[in-house]
Amino acid sequence: MINTWAWIIWLGAVLVGLWSTRNPVYLGIIFIGLILVWRLLTTAIEKVDPAERQRFPFSPRRISLIIIIFSAVFNGLISQFGETVLFTLPAWIPYLGGPFTLEGLVFGALNGLVLSGILIAFIVINLALPVHSLVRLIPRAFYPVAVVTSIAITFMPNTIQQFELIREAQAIRGHRVRGIRDWIPLIMPLLIGGLEKAMGLAEAMTARGFAGQESSESNRNLRICQVVGLVLIFSGWLLQSFSTRDTLGIAILMLGLGLVLFSLWKIGRRASRSVYKREKWTGYDFLVIVFSLIVTVIYWLPLVNIDRSTLFYNPYPFLTSPAINPSILFATFGLIAPGIFYGFQGIPNKIFKKPASENDHF
Amino acid sequence: MIIFKQVSYTYPGSKKTALKNINMEIQTGSFNLVIGASGSGKSTLLRCINGLIPHFSGGLLSGDIRVLDLNPVHATPKIMSQHVGFIFQDPEYQFIVDRVEDELAFTLENLAIQPEEMHQRVEYILELLSLRSLRKRRIDSLSGGERQRVAIGTALTLQPEILVLDEPTSQLDPDSAWEVLDAVKKLNKSSGLTILIAEHRIERLLQFTDNLIYINNNGDGLISGNPRQVFSQIELVPPVTALGKALHVKPLPVTMEEARKSLKNVQSAQSARHQPLQIEKSPRESFIKISDLEVSLGKTRVLEHLNLNLQPGEILVLMGLNGSGKTTLIRTIVGLVSQQKGKIFIQGKDASGMKVAEICRQVGYLPQDPNTLLFADTVEEELMVTLRNQEETGIFDDLEGFQLEIQKALTRLGLENFSQQYPRDLSVGQRQRTALGAVTITNPKIVLLDEPTRGLDYSAKESLGILLKEWRDAGTAVLMVTHDVELAARIADRVAILEDGQITACGDPAQVMRRTKTFTPQIARLFPDTDWLTPADVTAGSESSGLGA
Numbered sequence: 001m002i003n004t005w006a007w008i009i010w011l012g013a014v015l016v017g018l019w020s021t022r023n024p025v026y027l028g029i030i031f032i033g034l035i036l037v038w039r040l041l042t043t044a045i046e047k048v049d050p051a052e053r054q055r056f057p058f059s060p061r062r063i064s065l066i067i068i069i070f071s072a073v074f075n076g077l078i079s080q081f082g083e084t085v086l087f088t089l090p091a092w093i094p095y096l097g098g099p100f101t102l103e104g105l106v107f108g109a110l111n112g113l114v115l116s117g118i119l120i121a122f123i124v125i126n127l128a129l130p131v132h133s134l135v136r137l138i139p140r141a142f143y144p145v146a147v148v149t150s151i152a153i154t155f156m157p158n159t160i161q162q163f164e165l166i167r168e169a170q171a172i173r174g175h176r177v178r179g180i181r182d183w184i185p186l187i188m189p190l191l192i193g194g195l196e197k198a199m200g201l202a203e204a205m206t207a208r209g210f211a212g213q214e215s216s217e218s219n220r221n222l223r224i225c226q227v228v229g230l231v232l233i234f235s236g237w238l239l240q241s242f243s244t245r246d247t248l249g250i251a252i253l254m255l256g257l258g259l260v261l262f263s264l265w266k267i268g269r270r271a272s273r274s275v276y277k278r279e280k281w282t283g284y285d286f287l288v289i290v291f292s293l294i295v296t297v298i299y300w301l302p303l304v305n306i307d308r309s310t311l312f313y314n315p316y317p318f319l320t321s322p323a324i325n326p327s328i329l330f331a332t333f334g335l336i337a338p339g340i341f342y343g344f345q346g347i348p349n350k351i352f353k354k355p356a357s358e359n360d361h362f
Numbered sequence: 363m364i365i366f367k368q369v370s371y372t373y374p375g376s377k378k379t380a381l382k383n384i385n386m387e388i389q390t391g392s393f394n395l396v397i398g399a400s401g402s403g404k405s406t407l408l409r410c411i412n413g414l415i416p417h418f419s420g421g422l423l424s425g426d427i428r429v430l431d432l433n434p435v436h437a438t439p440k441i442m443s444q445h446v447g448f449i450f451q452d453p454e455y456q457f458i459v460d461r462v463e464d465e466l467a468f469t470l471e472n473l474a475i476q477p478e479e480m481h482q483r484v485e486y487i488l489e490l491l492s493l494r495s496l497r498k499r500r501i502d503s504l505s506g507g508e509r510q511r512v513a514i515g516t517a518l519t520l521q522p523e524i525l526v527l528d529e530p531t532s533q534l535d536p537d538s539a540w541e542v543l544d545a546v547k548k549l550n551k552s553s554g555l556t557i558l559i560a561e562h563r564i565e566r567l568l569q570f571t572d573n574l575i576y577i578n579n580n581g582d583g584l585i586s587g588n589p590r591q592v593f594s595q596i597e598l599v600p601p602v603t604a605l606g607k608a609l610h611v612k613p614l615p616v617t618m619e620e621a622r623k624s625l626k627n628v629q630s631a632q633s634a635r636h637q638p639l640q641i642e643k644s645p646r647e648s649f650i651k652i653s654d655l656e657v658s659l660g661k662t663r664v665l666e667h668l669n670l671n672l673q674p675g676e677i678l679v680l681m682g683l684n685g686s687g688k689t690t691l692i693r694t695i696v697g698l699v700s701q702q703k704g705k706i707f708i709q710g711k712d713a714s715g716m717k718v719a720e721i722c723r724q725v726g727y728l729p730q731d732p733n734t735l736l737f738a739d740t741v742e743e744e745l746m747v748t749l750r751n752q753e754e755t756g757i758f759d760d761l762e763g764f765q766l767e768i769q770k771a772l773t774r775l776g777l778e779n780f781s782q783q784y785p786r787d788l789s790v791g792q793r794q795r796t797a798l799g800a801v802t803i804t805n806p807k808i809v810l811l812d813e814p815t816r817g818l819d820y821s822a823k824e825s826l827g828i829l830l831k832e833w834r835d836a837g838t839a840v841l842m843v844t845h846d847v848e849l850a851a852r853i854a855d856r857v858a859i860l861e862d863g864q865i866t867a868c869g870d871p872a873q874v875m876r877r878t879k880t881f882t883p884q885i886a887r888l889f890p891d892t893d894w895l896t897p898a899d900v901t902a903g904s905e906s907s908g909l910g911a
Contacts, residue, residue: 130500132464150459158454158502162734168698169734172727173800174719174751185747188737192786197455204456206418208469208516209443272474276467276484 002338004133006285006292007125013292013299014121014335018114020299021311023322024106026332027113033336034120035061040342041127060123064116068109075108076100083318103315110315128338136275140268151201163190225263232256284341291334298331364388364411364524364556369425371406371415380406384425384584386575388558390523393550393570395589396560397598398577400789400819404560407577408526411558412446413439430523447517449527451817453509453534456516462504463488463497466515473520487515490553491545505684507538511545518549525549527559532817535684536845536880539563562819565600565884569617589616598820601848601884605897621888647710649674649808649839650695650725655704657687657694657863664690665863668704672808677830677840679850679871681881682860688843689730691860692810695841696727709807723752726806730813732797733786741788741796742768742781745803752804767803774832775799776825791822795829808839815846827853851875851883851895871895 017030038060077089077096082103091097131153138146163186170185177183236253240246298306310325364387371381381403388394396404409415413434416423427434434442450456459465466487470480488494491511501509510530517525527546531539543563547570550557561567568574574592576585585592593599594614599607602621606614615621650672657665664687672678682688693699695706697718706713708724729735738744745768772778775795780788785796794814802809809830815823823846830840830853844850850857850871857875858868867874872893875881886895894900 130459130461130464132459132461132468135459147458153460165729165731166734168693169729169731171698171718172696172722172729173735173748174722175747176719176751185737189734192737193733196786200450200452200455203414203418204448204450205458206439207412207414207443207448207450209440209520210469210472273471274474274477274480276464276471276477276480 001279002128002288002341003279003281003285004129004137005279006288007129007338008137009289010292010335010338011121011125013295015118016296016299017332017335018117018121021313022107022110022114023311023313023324024110024113025322025324026311026328027110027117029329029332030335031064031113031117031120033333033339034117034124035064036336037339037342038120038124038127040339041124044342045127060116060120064112064120067116067119068112071112071115072105072109075111076105079104079107081316103317103319106315106319110313124338133279140273142264143268143273155197159190159194162193166190166193219267222263222266225259229256229259229263232259288337288341291337294331295334298328363390363428363430364558365426365428366407366410367426369410369423369427371410371424372422373406374420374422376421380421381410382583386584386586388556388573390556391550391554392556392572393547393567394556394558394573394575395564395567395571396558396575396577397562397564398560399579399598399821400791402577402579404577405528407575408448408528408558408560410434411524411526412442412448413437414448443522444520445522445524447514447520447522447525449510449513449517449525449530451529451532453506453513453530456513457501457509460500460502462493462499462501462512465501465512466519469516470519483519483521487518490518490549491515505538506534507541510534510538510542514542514545514549522555524556524558527557527561529560529562529817531561531563535813536563537684540566543567565618568600569619590614601897602888605885605888605900608897608901618884618887621884625888648672648707649709650841651705651707652695653705653707655691655694655706656702657690657699658702659690659699663863665694665701668863668865670858670865670868672839672841674807674839675834675837676855677834677842677853678856678858679854680841680843680858680860681845681847681850683880686860687863688860689812692727692812692841692843695721695810696725697721719751722801722806723804724806725808725810726798726802726804727810728794728798728801728812728814730816732794735797735800736785736793739784740782741777741785741799742772744785744796745771745799748800748803767805771799771803775829789822790817791819791825794818794822794826798829807837808841809833811840811842811844813843813845815844815849823849847875847881847883848896850881851886852898857881 014030014034017026021027076086077100080098080101082099082101084102085099086102086105088099089097131150135146135150138149166186166189169189175182175185177186232252233256236249236251236256238249239252240249243249297303299311302308306327307325308328310323310328313322366384366386369381369384370379372379384407396407398404406415409419410423410427411429411434415421416435417439423435429442430445432442432445434446457465458468463484466484467480470483475483488497491514493508493511493515496504496508496512501512504512514525514527514530525546530546531542534542543561543566546557546559547567549555550570559567568589571589573586574589576592576596576598578584585595590613593603593616594607600616602615602618602625605611606621606624609625611624613620613624615624648671650670652668652670655665655668656663668691670691680688680691690699694701695708695713697713697716701714708716708721713721736744738747746764749764749767768781769778772781775798777792777795777799780792780796785793788796798811798814811830814826818826827849830842834840834855842850842854854871856869857871859866859874859877859881867877872886872895875883875895876886876890879887883895885897885900889900892899
């Protein structure tokens with residue numbers, strides 16, 4: 001399995017790439033690379049356990065297509081710039097009336113490509129990493145926040161499923177959504193059910209020994225520290241926003257933030273925890289990290305020998321062929337690195353089946 | 363050892379005592395089955411053992427409780443969690459992370475247990491509960507039974523001496539339920555854990571039960587002892603014991619093996635074959651007619667070449683293993699799932715192209731989880747909402763018509779005294795009847811029920827059976843999907859078996875229910891050469907042949 005840190009760095013590189021360029025060639029390579037990584041990952045997961053198929057019920061390709069088409073048409077309708085007019089909508093149509101241009105269409109499509117790329121990158125991370133691996137990355141000071149986040153993520157698929165069941169159940173009673181009030185039969189059971197489940201989980205956690213810490217003098221002081229910190233943050237924000245003494249406001253805000261972070265850090269240090277399994281580093285992890293860092297550096301830093309102007313592409317006022325820099329082009333292919341791992345190594349033996357040697361020490 | 367002395371408890375804000383003067387003693391290493399009607403106080407009793415009561419719920423607790431020489435009230439649930447593992451009803455909401463192995467380790471990490479020891483404990487539990495193959499699986503991809511085994515595993519990581527399970531199978535299908543109960547039996551036998559389990563499916567556990575604890579209604583007193591002693595004093599008994607009681611058999615049979623021995627002479631009365639009541643089929647057209655139906659969900663073919671009819675005035679019970687397509691069939695009938703091929707006719711009209719709401723004016727459909735329907739402030743309002751939704755169809759012309767219809771429905775459902783109560787405050791059975799009212803207030807001629815007995819106790823199931831028979835007698839066609847073979851044996855006019863998306867048997871319950879062991883009721887297994895399905899069939903058959911036990 002690829003190390004969690006390697007995945008996070010890869011995700012960072014993908015986001016840097018997507019945010020930094022509108023060059024259709026680079027964006028196309030990133031997008032195809034993401035689809036490839038997703039495909040190889042899902043194939044490998046499915047091969048090991050067909051039951052996991054339910055985790056990818058929809059195709060990112062189809063969703064991407066919808067996003068790209070919607071974005072392209074939407075931008076084409078509202079932009080009305082560009083010289084290649086495809087057709088003209090009557091001027092009496094508010095906001096939309098005017099020329100519909102090829103340039104507007106292309107610019108919208110490129111934005112759609114970026115949005116779909118971000119979506120697929122997060123889908124890949126969600127598939128590749130267990131929640132616990134992400135929770136472990138959170139500093140100990142924020143342990144309670146990590147547990148809450150973990151629960152929220154674990155609850156999410158169930159909540160979506162539950163909403164679907166409620167929607168169907170109300171539909172069979174003849175319910176239709178025609179206005180805001182009609183959402184009540186859908187939202188209320190979800191909300192009440194959610195609260196009931198939260199109570200159930202709280203009870204289950206209490207039964208498993210997740211009780212609050214005993215109240216002590218120092219704990220009380222830390223809580224007071226947090227409250228004072230929050231009051232200072234709010235006061236600083238008010239001063240900074242609504243008075244001329246904005247420097248003082250920022251100073252108070254920073255002091256408040258410092259107090260909150262300090263108290264969280266102190267509380268976190270008291271929460272003694274151990275780690276069940278430390279993740280191992282392999283050559284593949286370094287490969288993924290190196291390729292991801294190359295992408296990040298090339299896309300972000302103004303290196304002398306690389307012409308970064310090719311990152312910027314503007315289809316207006318008329319379409320031109322995008323310029324390409326070979327270094328950026330080849331670096332972009334580096335984002336496929338996790339796919340290389342799944343394609344050539346496969347994850348079955350790495351993730352799901354424990355190697356015999358791992359049990360040796362028991 | 364667990365000792366309760368004069369324990370009474372009242373929930374906060376309640377005037378009613380949930381437990382009254384409870385006295386009991388539980389021996390170390392014993393297997394204890396706790397039974398009683400819904401709301402009798404089983405869960406309350408169990409929550410006293412690990413201190414969840416009063417620490418989590420608040421309220422007034424009096425008397426003395428000792429668990430392994432600890433007082434749970436003083437020790438708090440945090441300390442008690444290391445001695446008492448607790449498993450809840452719903453497997454869905456007991457987990458914090460998403461993978462099996464991570465979930466097992468999470469509690470240990472939280473207690474800062476050393477990695478070496480953590481590994482040993484996790485491996486031991488994976489082995490003990492046969493979870494090795496699932497160790498890397500996501501919890502949301504597991505079956506209900508597998509999830510409940512993982513929940514048991516998480517409780518066992520703290521190495522408790524006592525395992526308490528509060529109706530752990532009430533939300534599970536029979537296969538998953540047996541899987542969990544087998545694991546619990548194994549834990550008691552191989553690890554010597556003291557087990558306390560509140561459970562409605564008592565038949566499977568009785569042969570392992572050392573001590574049966576029956577809580578009277580409203581937690582008012584308790585009877586405990588060996589199952590035979592307790593069953594001789596109460597009415598809540600499994601079918602073979604009910605038969606033993608009806609035939610005055612001594613000693614009273616509790617398990618199938620005992621029943622086979624003690625009811626030998628009844629069993630040999632082959633000549634006294636009881637002919638079940640034949641339902642005279644109406645010559646009228648079927649209410650639902652399904653021909654050559656094919657349905658796929660994604661790439662998976664769920665139903666194929668399926669043909670089925672539902673006649674007016676009959677109860678048709680549809681049974682089948684998990685994933686055989688039962689729920690999909692019902693959802694297809696009401697239009698929630700679209701078919702690839704075939705026709706569905708509802709009261710003679712082709713349903714293809716009809717909207718869900720339009721179909722559901724003729725068909726009342728109760729989904730598996732009645733809570734998904736309930737959102738109003740009162741039971742009455744809940745029924746009113748459906749009528750308002752259908753208002754534009756002109757089913758009832760005025761408010762007076764509405765009110766009259768609601769009152770009739772509440773009486774029919776036995777909810778007239780609860781009309782102003784908040785539906786989610788009611789018992790499981792009452793909630794379900796409220797949901798049933800919400801989907802049948804338009805007086806549909808067809809009622810479809812998907813697993814309506816999930817989480818119901820014996821008396822609630824009995825009430826449901828009576829209600830369905832009344833509807834049947836009034837000409838309504840009822841199609842019920844259930845795993846509950848005993849209820850099916852009592853009320854079905856016809857039984858259909860769905861296997862791999864196809865109806866493989868359909869007809870007389872006495873014949874169809876004998877085809878597969880999973881769907882054979884206790885009495886049919888006890889008397890394999892007769893048509894008997896229920897204790898009532900046996901007593902009627904025995905009387906007609908002049909035989910007794």
